[in-house]
Amino acid sequence: MEDQESTVIPSIQVGDWVESGVDWLTGNFREIFRTFSDVLETLINGLIDALLFVPPDLMIVVLVLLGLILRSWQFAVGSALGLSAVVAMGMWEAAMQTLGIVVFATVVAVLIAVPIGVLAARNRVVSNIVQPVLDFMQTMPAFVYLVPAVILFGIGFVPGLLSTIVFALPPGVRLTELGIRQVDAETVEAGQAFGATPRQILRGIQLPLATPTIMAGVNQVIMLALSMAVIAGMAGADGLGKLIVESIARLDVGLGAEAGLSVVVLAIYLDRLTASIGGSGSDKSLGALIRRSRGRSVAQRVTTGI
Amino acid sequence: MSAIEAHGVFKIFGRRPERGVRALQEGRDREELRARGLTPAVIDATFSVDPGEIFVVMGLSGSGKSTLIRTVNRLLDPTAGSVVIGGTDISSLDGAALRQVRREKVSMVFQHFALLPHRTVGENAAYGLEVQGVNRSDREARAEEALGMVGLDGWGASLPSELSGGMRQRVGLARALAAGTDIMLMDEAFSALDPLIRREMQDQLIDLQQRLDKTILFITHDLNEAMRLGDHIAMMRDGRIEQIGTAEEILNNPVNNYVAEFVQDVDRTRVLTAANIMEQPVALLGSGAGPRAAQKLMREHQLNWLLVVNRDRTVEGLLWSHGVASAVHDGQDALPLYRDGLRFTSPDTTLNDLFAEAASSPAPLIVRDDAGRLLGVIPDVTLLAAMGNGQPGGNGETPGVSPHDIQTPIDGSTAEVV
Ligand SMILES: Nc1ncnc2c1ncn2[C@@H]1O[C@H](COP(=O)(O)OP(=O)(O)O)[C@@H](O)[C@H]1O
Numbered sequence: 001m002e003d004q005e006s007t008v009i010p011s012i013q014v015g016d017w018v019e020s021g022v023d024w025l026t027g028n029f030r031e032i033f034r035t036f037s038d039v040l041e042t043l044i045n046g047l048i049d050a051l052l053f054v055p056p057d058l059m060i061v062v063l064v065l066l067g068l069i070l071r072s073w074q075f076a077v078g079s080a081l082g083l084s085a086v087v088a089m090g091m092w093e094a095a096m097q098t099l100g101i102v103v104f105a106t107v108v109a110v111l112i113a114v115p116i117g118v119l120a121a122r123n124r125v126v127s128n129i130v131q132p133v134l135d136f137m138q139t140m141p142a143f144v145y146l147v148p149a150v151i152l153f154g155i156g157f158v159p160g161l162l163s164t165i166v167f168a169l170p171p172g173v174r175l176t177e178l179g180i181r182q183v184d185a186e187t188v189e190a191g192q193a194f195g196a197t198p199r200q201i202l203r204g205i206q207l208p209l210a211t212p213t214i215m216a217g218v219n220q221v222i223m224l225a226l227s228m229a230v231i232a233g234m235a236g237a238d239g240l241g242k243l244i245v246e247s248i249a250r251l252d253v254g255l256g257a258e259a260g261l262s263v264v265v266l267a268i269y270l271d272r273l274t275a276s277i278g279g280s281g282s283d284k285s286l287g288a289l290i291r292r293s294r295g296r297s298v299a300q301r302v303t304t305g306i
Numbered sequence: 307m308s309a310i311e312a313h314g315v316f317k318i319f320g321r322r323p324e325r326g327v328r329a330l331q332e333g334r335d336r337e338e339l340r341a342r343g344l345t346p347a348v349i350d351a352t353f354s355v356d357p358g359e360i361f362v363v364m365g366l367s368g369s370g371k372s373t374l375i376r377t378v379n380r381l382l383d384p385t386a387g388s389v390v391i392g393g394t395d396i397s398s399l400d401g402a403a404l405r406q407v408r409r410e411k412v413s414m415v416f417q418h419f420a421l422l423p424h425r426t427v428g429e430n431a432a433y434g435l436e437v438q439g440v441n442r443s444d445r446e447a448r449a450e451e452a453l454g455m456v457g458l459d460g461w462g463a464s465l466p467s468e469l470s471g472g473m474r475q476r477v478g479l480a481r482a483l484a485a486g487t488d489i490m491l492m493d494e495a496f497s498a499l500d501p502l503i504r505r506e507m508q509d510q511l512i513d514l515q516q517r518l519d520k521t522i523l524f525i526t527h528d529l530n531e532a533m534r535l536g537d538h539i540a541m542m543r544d545g546r547i548e549q550i551g552t553a554e555e556i557l558n559n560p561v562n563n564y565v566a567e568f569v570q571d572v573d574r575t576r577v578l579t580a581a582n583i584m585e586q587p588v589a590l591l592g593s594g595a596g597p598r599a600a601q602k603l604m605r606e607h608q609l610n611w612l613l614v615v616n617r618d619r620t621v622e623g624l625l626w627s628h629g630v631a632s633a634v635h636d637g638q639d640a641l642p643l644y645r646d647g648l649r650f651t652s653p654d655t656t657l658n659d660l661f662a663e664a665a666s667s668p669a670p671l672i673v674r675d676d677a678g679r680l681l682g683v684i685p686d687v688t689l690l691a692a693m694g695n696g697q698p699g700g701n702g703e704t705p706g707v708s709p710h711d712i713q714t715p716i717d718g719s720t721a722e723v724v
């Protein structure tokens with residue numbers, strides 16, 4: 001604070017302002033925040049209960065099948081081993097809680113990010129406003145808003161969930177905007193030249209052609225959500241993150257390793273799976289095979305008119 | 307009424323482009339505007355395209371062709387001027403009305419095809435119809451028909467990525483045809499294709515245009531392509547249209563040095579066709595006439611040879627003056643027709659190919675259409691003259707011949723001689 005003496009710049013109390021802002025919010029809108037928090041808590045608990053309602057063995061079969069359909073048999077084998085290890089280490093319940101937060105946060109983030117990305121791609125002004133906001137969201141250390149979130153929403157899933165959404169949102173917006181801007185100008189012109197409405201162009205040309213880029217964004221959203229979901233353990237959200245926080249507090253190296261490895265398994269599984277939804281993916285998947293053969297028959301119908 | 311009429315169209319890129327229009331009208335040049343941050347891409351373009359013709363806009367890269375064609379369907383709004391399509395001034399239309407014009411009147415073919423990679427060839431061809439809201443079965447049928455027209459039957463189920471460049475552009479063409487508009491805009495549609503395929507596509511376009519009677523505004527930077535396709539050609543330079551005319555007019559009467567230099571290297575023998583240099587015969591004889599009538603006609607016009615045609619204008623044969631003289635002398639009733647050595651050609655044969663036909667025969671080369679009807683004749687002297695200096699011998703200057711004279715023997719006075 002001594003440095004302050006030698007400068008001509010007057011000091012400002014940003015910290016005080018934010019503090020009194022948060023105080024004011026909790027003072028005046030406590031009920032609203034609590035209600036909102038309760039609703040979210042109910043939703044996320046519902047999702048997690050659903051994930052845990054399915055017996056682990058069955059869940060693993062489903063996840064492995066997904067991997068087989070969307071990616072490859074090698075990936076399916078790998079995920080079978082990894083997920084079984086999570087169960088074997090006794091981390092299944094925590095893993096499903098974390099997965100619940102990730103899925104929920106990702107869905108919300110994507111639902112917000114894609115429309116904003118589309119708007120930003122179409123309008124320079126929107127883009128210029130959105131960019132710095134995204135920078136702010138991404139670079140502000142997460143702990144900093146985890147604390148006010150806890151004050152506003154109380155301990156539990158909700159502050160973690162909201163911080164996760166805030167933290168994971170930016171790449172979704174950025175890559176949606178980029179993907180749409182990258183669509184070949186002549187192709188968009190073709191839509192216009194045949195009299196398509198802006199809506200028809202968006203749905204029939206821009207979004208489909210931007211899909212690989214948007215999916216790359218979704219993939220990043222998921223990965224960021226996962227890393228944030230671990231940090232959310234600090235705010236009291238049940239899951240692998242909470243176990244890791246506990247292991248640190250208790251200097252329990254074994255617990256930390258088990259929870260950490262489970263995070264890795266989840267991360268790799270989610271990353272590879274969403275990367276292959278991105279389109280380009282591999283052609284080895286069952287899904288690609290099915291798509292190809294179905295594409296044929298649909299197209300066949302188109303031309304033969306049957 | 308013209309299919310497309312553009313009047314005083316300006317397109318200037320930059321901030322507050324209207325000031326550029328004023329400056330140009332006050333006589334300032336392009337460079338001055340550039341210095342002020344404005345790019346005049348199209349300057350005072352006025353032209354009209356007749357229904358059913360191929361109108362080519364030709365110019366070097368950067369001369370403003372793409373910008374000009376985009377003002378016609380208002381993918382770009384002109385900075386000044388008006389564009390009238392089929393009687394509708396499109397400059398004042400709102401979004402919905404403009405889309406209506408694009409759906410119903412004007413379709414477009416793009417340089418890099420602009421197909422949708424995630425849709426099949428059939429779905430791509432049906433795109434315009436889908437936008438128009440045509441139901442699935444109708445649009446599939448029409449898309450398939452259009453694919454058939456461009457020689458892509460059976461490819462509907464493929465993806466564009468499985469096709470060669472030439473085939474992809476055929477899909478682009480089919481998409482425009484399926485939309486069913488009378489007017490098609492084609493921006494360097496064949497420029498991305500290699501020369502052999504390009505040639506093939508040009509032939510196909512001419513064929514389709516004649517069959518379907520489309521009005522086509524075609525952009526190219528290739529003069530040979532312009533000359534091959536264009537009923538009229540607009541030569542563009544630095545945003546201005548320098549000259550509009552037929553291929554022959556531009557070759558023979560360039561309005562300024564720029565156009566003259568541009569066309570000087572053109573291989574006329576590949577550009578000009580039999581139709582360009584053929585002459586109309588001074589007189590024709592109906593096939594029912596006798597040797598005496600023939601002799602009278604030949605004396606009257608001092609002819610060495612005379613063509614005999616049927617009522618449907620198909621060529622019956624040729625008479626030599628000496629043959630006719632001896633037939634008259636011998637008192638014969640039948641015409642001494644010469645048939646075996648006659649040489650025929652079609653109107654779109656290029657001079658280059660005609661030279662192969664040149665023979666040192668006094669009988670002319672006969673130009674006739676697909677149905678065998680006489681269109682004109684090319685005496686070897688005319689062909690040799692065209693070969694020598696590239697100047698067409700015909701051109702309506704042949705002494706004593708006017709189209710009116712020629713009609714007479716066939717339609718009217720042949721009856722008299724018969
Ligand atoms: N959107 C644009 N913004 C600014 N300048 C442009 C734009 N489009 C074209 N131009 C300029 O206008 C001129 C004509 O371009 P264009 O119509 O594409 O020419 P061409 O099709 O004959 O090659 C060029 O100088 C080009 O740089």
Ligand SMILES: [Mg+2]
Pocket residue numbers: 371372373494
């Ligand atoms: Mg161009």
